[in-house]
Amino acid sequence: MKNIIEDYKLPIIGGSGGLLIGVSIVSFGFFKTLFVLLLVGIGLSIGYYIQQQGMFDK
DSSP, X not given: XXXXXXXXXXXXXXXXXXXXXXXXXXXXXXXHHHHHHHHHXXXXXXXXXXXXXXXXXX
């Protein structure tokens, strides 16, 4: 079982993400979901920038 999860890790993550986005659109609406995805993208970009700069490395 562990081997299957390791082999199909990215498709499982992609499918889970698609399911989460689909449920969010149905529950909250398209534009609210789009706004949340935009904020998540901005947060990921800031986190990646901070990691590359090494601001919190000790």
